[in-house]
Amino acid sequence: MSGAGAARTAEIAARVEAFVRDVVIPYEKDQRRDHHGGPLDEMVVELRDKARAAGVLTPHILPDGNHLTQRETAVVLQKSGLSPLGPLACNTMAPDEGNMYLLGKVGSAEIKARFLVPMIEGRARSAFFMTEPAEEGGAGSDPSMMQTTCRKDGNDWVVNGRKAFITGAQGAAVGIVMARADEGACMFLVDLPDPAIRIDHVPNTIDTSMPGGHATITIDNLRVPADQMLGNAGEGFSYAQVRLSPARLSHCMRWYGACVRAQEIATDYANRRQAFGKVLIEHEGVGFMLAENLIDLKQAELMIDWCASVLDTGSLGTVESSMAKVAVSEALMRIADRCVQVMGGTGVTDKTVVEQIFREVRAFRIYDGPTEVHKWSLAKKIKRDWKAAKA
Structure with a gap:
């Protein structure tokens, strides 16, 4: 890191650490949890309001929209992780952090304005729909096994399939959905909730830091406008x-x-x-x-x-x-x-x-x-x- 970059990163990290230690850690005993043990969105919103007031919301993305380097991001995210609630409060949590990075890199101007900005501002949680039920032979560690399909229908794409372990789907406002077409894998941006995306089950899991848990999903004739595809068909x-x-x-x-x-x-x-x-x-x-x-x-x-x-x-x-x-x-x-x-x-x-x-x-x-x-x-x-x- 350069001298100026290192100094800026150290200052951001120090503010994040102080916020997590002083404000976030007391929330670890907060009982606003769902029946799976995950924090309720009510608590997440409250924490993000406090992070926004403290100037540490989405600290890895600068006010001008530029992303810190990965080395700089490491210094900041390590401090946000001092509490399991820290990344949620500071908006550095998975899957949102990875989804923001992706959209910042490859999203069109329209997609960034509609989907990315609310995420950066901490007003919208997101979910990444890729993994599928293992018992149905779907994609997991091997994404080539993907069974969720999409087909062109006029100006829309129609998506059908099943997904599993979709972190944060319950309560998310933005979804990134992966499916396969004849051309290959495709990736779509969708508003949530959508009646064509049904949450079937949220299992109890060993981890309890993610709001919304890790849901099993059925996608039934989801219609997505073509301009909500990332790139072109086959580039997913x-x-x-x-x-x-x-x-x-x-x-x-x-x-x-x-x-x-x-x-x-x-x-x-x-x-x-x-x-x-x-x-x-x-x-x-x-x-x-x-x-x-x-x-x-x-x-x-x-x-x-x-x-x-x-x-x-x-x-x-x-x-x-x-x-x-x-x-x-x-x-x-x-x-x-x-x-x-x-x-x-x-x-x-x-x-x-x-x-x-x-x-x-x-x-x-x-x-x-x-x-x-x-x-x-x-x-x-x-x-x-x-x-x-x-x-």
Whole structure:
């Protein structure tokens, strides 16, 4: 980062951190939750109003509409992640953050005005409709398995299919819907709710930080005007690639911040709690776990910064983001697990946010591609590179 850019980023990050610590963290005990444990939109709106007043709403997008670099974004989003509610309050949460990035990159002027601006202003939540029910053989980690279809009908496209694990669909105002046509994958912008998009079920999941949960959806003859398609028919997967790597990495940024917080709480506990004649941290088994966390945190931080620097060159960073996603999610899982262990019985209760961070990070090892899928993809690259070197 340049001197001026670094100073600006540090100032934004400091304001975000102060807001999350002083204003957002007290909301972690707020009981305005749905029956799945997720925060109600009423609370999200209240938090965003406070973020707007504090000047930290959508802090990674500057007033002139320009996006911070990925390296700068990492510094800011890590601070927003200090509470599971921080990204919601500051409007840096998935899927909105990734959807805003995508529309900012490839949306037409009309699409940006209609769909992107309300999202940047924190007035609209969004959902990304790609994953499909596994039991029906639909797309998951392999998007080529997509079964949702779309066909041209006059000036409209008609979409039919089923979607699953659609984060935030319940309560969203903007939808990005992926479907396949004869030409290939397509991506559409739609207003929500729409009677042709039915929420069938919102399952209970291990994570509880997302308003609206992760819904199962039926799309029944959804009509979308042709000018609400991103680009042209058949270009949907190329646009998904634009979103893919930055969205993977921003997950790493946010949950890195959460694990910094978990480490703070576990450290405080270990320095206060006594057992067998001394404070816990003086017992090697406990102190070493916290030391290992420091090492994992630093390695995760450096991996995020490295991948961000690749993306800042304009590269899609597909390989680098796979490596970062695996390394960071696995490191954060170890950190969260050790924090629970250090705190013993207290660590598995809701007396602190540590148990929630543990649950959220466990889900992160699956979201945006399970560890094993990324390793499989990397192994394929290793084989390709070997064959190319031998040719």
